[in-house]
Amino acid sequence: MQDIKEVLEMYSNSIYSEIKSALSTISPDELKEASIHLTDAGGKMLRPTLTILSCKAVGGxxxxxxxxxxxxxxxxxxxxxxxxIMDKDDIRRGKPAVHKVWGEPVAILAGDTLFSKAFQLVINAKSDVGSSQYANDTLATVADACVKICEGQAWDMGFEGNFEVKEEEYLDMIFKKTAALLATATKAGAIMGKGSEEEIAMMYDYGRFIGLAFQIRDDYLDLVSDEESLGKPVGSDIVEGKMTLIVVNALEKASADDKNKLIAILENDNSSPSDVDTALNIFEKYGSLEYSNNLAKEYVNNAKELLDLLPDSDYKNALKLIADYVLDRKK
Known part of the structure; x- marks a missing residue:
């Protein structure tokens, strides 16, 4: 395994086949097509790859x-x-979003169908490992992640226009919205691989750390990457007034004058490129970009250190490679 592309492609065909099989019985055809649309559009398969690698890393x-x-x-x-649907985004993975093709009612049903099919898959997994206990433990883990995802999304929406959000609150939000499912992916793999309690707990923390780093890196890339790599205008988070770790950190450190300037830009639905530049200058002035990047590095290093508890294997090395990818990716 020489690079991240090879790692992420290792199990993609098997995962895609399993998904296609699970969704093949859906009817009517319109709902089936809407349900498979984003999978057919591609995607990194990061989370399911982590599940399988975690399983194999503990001996499964x-x-x-x-x-x-x-x-x-x-x-x-x-x-x-x-x-x-909630964000009114029209494009996903380079293709029209599901709700843009089939309308919001069918899109909601497609999401609900995928949610339900996921639980069916975990329940049926007991036949693969010869015991319902592993499947039950994984089921509980997945259900907990789903609750956290909804809580995280609610907190994220609640943070809009709230310029008093603290770092601890923001990190808890991104844990629930983003990191919880990555942590569940790695924990589920360790459970289904019949890992020890220590290994299962460690793999959850590994996933949690790289999940936090993943979202912080997203915030960072929005400001330092280029439009071609991002697939959207640089600084779009500023234009949309999103609360990110960089914004939270800058607002906590800024002088009253700079804080008011930044809030005015974030509140303006029609912020100009010069406004974005002003915000960037404020972030640079108070070291908020560097702070964000350093925290992501710390989380990735924590994740890699946890993996030292595992026996050496190609799968352990692949997990370390994914941790590095989370930090080094350009989009």
């Missing part, structure tokens, strides 16, 4: 975790469909 087989891996990807896809 791919077949033990394939249904749980597919379930994790369905949960992720369900959340994307509903997010696009």
């Amino acid at each position: 087989d791919e077949s033990d975790a394939i249904k749980s891996a597919a379930a994790i990807e369905l949960i992720h896809t369900f959340s994307l469909i509903h997010d696009d």
Whole structure:
């Protein structure tokens, strides 16, 4: 395994086949097509790959975790469909969002269908590992993640226009909205691989750390990347008035004058490129970009250190490579 592309493609065909099989019985055809739309559009398959790698890293087989891996990807896809509706986003993975093709009612049903199919997959996974206990433990983990995703989304919406959000509150929000499912992916793999209690707990924390770093890196890239890599205008989070770790940190450190300037830009629905530049200058002035990037690095290092508890293997190395990818990616 030489690079991240190879790692993320290792199990993609198996995961895709499992998903297609799970969704093949959906009717009517319109609902089936809407449900498979985002999977057919592509995607990194990061979360299900983490599930299988975590399973194999603790001594399990791919077949033990394939249904749980597919379930994790369905949960992720369900959340994307509903997010696009709530955020009124028209494009996802380079294609029209589900609600733009089939309308909001069918899109909501498609998301609900994927959510339900995910739980069916985990329940059926007991036949792969020869015991219902592993599937039950994974089911409980997935259900907990789903609650956290909804809580995180609610907190995220509640933070809009609230310029007193504290760092601890923001980190708790992104844990629930983003990191919880990554942590569930790695924990589920360890459970289905019949790992020890220590290994299962460690893999959850590994997923939690890289999940936090993943979202913080997203915030950072929005400001330092280029439009071609991002697939959207640089600084769009500023234009949309989003609360990110960078914004939270800057607002906590800024002088009254700079704080008022930044809030005015975030509140303006028609912020100009010069406004974005002003915000960037404020972030640079108070070291908020560097702070955000350093915290993401710290989380990734914590994740990699946890993996030292595992025996050496190609799968452990692949998990370390994914941790590095979370930090080094450009989009």
